[in-house]
Amino acid sequence: MSFLSETLSRVKPSPTIAVTNKARELKATGKDVIGLGAGEPDFDTPENIKAAGIRAIEEGKTKYTAVDGIPELKEAICAKFKRDNGLDYTPAQVSVSGGGKQVLYNALVATLNPGDEVIIPAPYWVSYPDMVLLGGGTPVAIEGKLENSFKITAEQLDAAITPKTKWFIFNSPSNPTGAGYSWDELKALTDVLMQHPHVWVMSDDMYEHLAFDGFRFCTPAEVEPGLYDRTLTVNGVSKAYAMTGWRIGYAAGPVELIAAMRKVQSQSTSNPCSISQYAAVEALSGPQEFIAENNKAFLRRRNMVVEMLNAAEGITCPTPEGAFYVYPDISGCLGKTSAGGAKIATDEDFATALLEETGVAVVFGAAFGLSPNFRVSYATSDEALKEACTRIQTFCAGLK
């Protein structure tokens, strides 16, 4: 019998972290590598936020805190939900964890029983299915089609719901596609959910503030107040505030669910880093102008990447509404052989050959549950992106 648990054997390591590590290793050997795999902004954490962290250290705020967040941060989170989303929550409805990842994990572990199904629109953030498996549940993917900008329809959602469905995980703007649901598109989904009162909604709003071209972000509990009592609205400071390493994520929802999540956290990791919590208070309550500034750079990069990838032979790249990803389709590249002699039968073959022959690191679509595609994270410098897209164009032109 294996020493490792059966549950763990069903889970795979994060492919995005694997690509980032592989790119790092190749770089360390002196290879000219451009990493487009990492899901984090290249910007530095704003000075006022860093200063709040330093102040917390100097003031000795370095002890254990309340398990699921200091009162100041919970207050700031309630104010944020009111300000940005029109949602009323009290501190007892809020949970703070070590990143959005831990929030989602706590919620799933706290609620899933064997046989429970969790509906996940594909392509999805790589961790959702594996977290569901770790929680003992069964992930059920629904495919968003390229023709519909990778978004699922109300009919697809309705058809996927069974008596065993416990959660529907919603993520807009999406990792990996950047696709954002409009109010009407989301309303069509929430109308379906209103007819299935046993299904809870986990809305991962991590990319809320990364939206372009006037796209108006909306979240399920806002679009359909009737879902408020069975929705967990998840967010965090990692992406919008360039704070990935600080590890602060949070969620708001029904008190009983929040208490259950606190129980998981209290017996596993306890409070998230005290210093990071004070920095997060400043992030959520301090000046917000730099978000729009950063978005100007992201928009410029998105436009350049979409244009350059669409100019590559065999690639079709939709223009997404938000996040910092694009998810080009590579149907036109399959069945060919690269200049270096690699057969391209799958998107994984494409990504492997691209890295080995050109030094450009992207994550293959199968990792996100929808092929044949790859994900580009354009949260890197304009120069690096231009060079990477030029290399992708040359790679595609060399496919025979």
Ligand SMILES: Cc1ncc(COP(=O)(O)O)c(C=O)c1O
């Ligand atoms: C959709 C989505 N949700 C959650 C997370 C987790 O973010 P955090 O770094 O706060 O754990 C990520 C990070 O990549 C993400 O892309």
